[in-house]
Amino acid sequence: MLWDAQLLWDGLIYVPTDSKKIVIRVFLTPGCVQNSAFQAALSESHILQPYVVEYLTVDILKNGSYKWTSEDLVTWLLTSHIHFIITHVNQGQQSWQSWMRWDFEQLRIQLQRLKYHNGFPNGENVDCPIFLQNKYEYIKALPDLTNNTLKIEINEENKYDLNSIKRYV
Amino acid sequence: MPYSTNREFNHFCKDIDQIEDKLGLANRRYHHIMPYIMLQSRMINPKEVKVVCINGKAQYIAYNANNSGRAISKKPHLELFAFAERAIAELSARCVGAITNGLVRVDIFQAKSGEYKVNEFESLEASYSSTNRDITNDAIVFRFNVAFWTFHINNSLTNLSNSNTIK
Numbered sequence: 001m002l003w004d005a006q007l008l009w010d011g012l013i014y015v016p017t018d019s020k021k022i023v024i025r026v027f028l029t030p031g032c033v034q035n036s037a038f039q040a041a042l043s044e045s046h047i048l049q050p051y052v053v054e055y056l057t058v059d060i061l062k063n064g065s066y067k068w069t070s071e072d073l074v075t076w077l078l079t080s081h082i083h084f085i086i087t088h089v090n091q092g093q094q095s096w097q098s099w100m101r102w103d104f105e106q107l108r109i110q111l112q113r114l115k116y117h118n119g120f121p122n123g124e125n126v127d128c129p130i131f132l133q134n135k136y137e138y139i140k141a142l143p144d145l146t147n148n149t150l151k152i153e154i155n156e157e158n159k160y161d162l163n164s165i166k167r168y169v
Numbered sequence: 170m171p172y173s174t175n176r177e178f179n180h181f182c183k184d185i186d187q188i189e190d191k192l193g194l195a196n197r198r199y200h201h202i203m204p205y206i207m208l209q210s211r212m213i214n215p216k217e218v219k220v221v222c223i224n225g226k227a228q229y230i231a232y233n234a235n236n237s238g239r240a241i242s243k244k245p246h247l248e249l250f251a252f253a254e255r256a257i258a259e260l261s262a263r264c265v266g267a268i269t270n271g272l273v274r275v276d277i278f279q280a281k282s283g284e285y286k287v288n289e290f291e292s293l294e295a296s297y298s299s300t301n302r303d304i305t306n307d308a309i310v311f312r313f314n315v316a317f318w319t320f321h322i323n324n325s326l327t328n329l330s331n332s333n334t335i336k
Contacts, residue, residue, distance in 0.1 A: 022329065024322075033294050034318070037311055041318030047326060082325040086318075088294045104172045105204045118328050120321045124266030130290045131268055135171040136207055138290060141263040145256050147278070147286045150208040158196040166185055168208060 022051035025080035027073065027087065029058050034086040054080070070107040074114060083119035088133050108132060172203060181211060212278045214238045217288055220246075220253040220275045221297045221306075223313045225261070227253045229306045231274060232298045241279035252285040253277065260290070268292060271317045272310060 028035055042053065056076060061068045077083035089107060111126045121131055129137035139146045150168040152160060178195060182188045188208065195206050216238030219231040227250035230242075242249040253275040261269040274295035276288040299306040 022326070029294070033296060034314060037314035038318045040315045041322055044315065044319050045322040045326070047322070081329055082322075084318075084321070086293060088292070101202060103201050118325045118332075120325070121268065125268050127266040128268040128292075129264060130260075130273065130292045133172050133291075135289060136205065138260055138264060138267075138287075139207075142256060142259055142287060145252075145259065145285075145287050147209050147212070147280070147288070151205050152192065152208060153205045154196055154200055154203060156200060158193060158200075160189070160192050162185065162189065165188055165208065169185060169188070 020050065022047065022049055022082065023080045024051060024053045024082045024084065025077050026053060026055050026084045027057075027077060027089075028055065028085075029087045032087050038084070038086050070102045070110045074110040077119070078113060078117055081118060083114060083117055083122075085121060085131075088131065108134070171205060171207065178206065212286075213281050214241065214279055216241050216279070218242060218249065218277050219295075220250060220277060221295070221299070221310060222253055222257055222273045222275060223310060224270050225254060225257045225273075227251075227275075228310065229303070230300045231296060232300050241277070241285070249277065249285065256287050256290075272297060272314055 026038070028038075056073070061073070077085070089111070111132075114122050114126050115124075116122070121128065125131065129135070129141075136149065136151045139149045140151075148168075150165065152165070178191075178198070180187075180191050182191060192206075195203075199206070217233070218241055219233055221228045221231050227246075230246065230249075256275055257269050257273055260267050272292055272295060274291045274297060276291070278286045278288050280286050297307065297310045
């Protein structure tokens, strides 16, 4: 990948500097299930102009000298003509989210910035609870079809309403 | 645990004291990372069946090597498949922005009452290899995924062309 991370701190440019080429930026995980289908789709698409596809994987986030934030990730995607996220953004929580220590609420807010950017997901799809793996959101939407579930918000004081838990149990 | 896979923070608690202990652990481990955890009753039958759906239609049951418990459905799985399709249709209707026109895998339990229950949905990272390693099934889903991404790439190119960003 030729892209220089420093670009992000040189002025938050929201269009690629080389506008002669279509810049497509893709975020994925190593071994991403959708990658082979995405590659096949790229080769079958009608891209008539010169283009460049840049990939950002979890390895780069993890192993680089710069500590990426969720804001950096979304800014990197926004600094393209077309963005793609072809993985669940949480994927491998155990294996990489723990390393990144990103606040998922912050990530969810950052992803809102993709709403009006060309690519996938955008628009209302950035709120898709399956894409986000925001499990309580879809459980709440389907009370008759899911197991009865109590949502417990993790709080700074480590104080929980045990009465509501007792009522649930 | 939301925002996670692979049974992250999956604990069986026998009483309220154990739940309280785990809440403390969750607080230490996930505070400022995960906004919440979920408490659910344990299924007596732990068997979970993963139904692969494309564009809202159930196709087959995905392979799952680590699964024990009593079978919850028999071929041709009509009732199970109808349930998976209903779950996707209702999610689509009730949840603005839900991406249900692509690959969605519906993971299903059976409650003591016999009712099916959705355990979770997966999409972009859903493993979809079929139970009997039927490469025809796998190939159909692969081609569907290619068509899904081709649509989104072409659609984005059209939008880009209309916006005149590229000279």
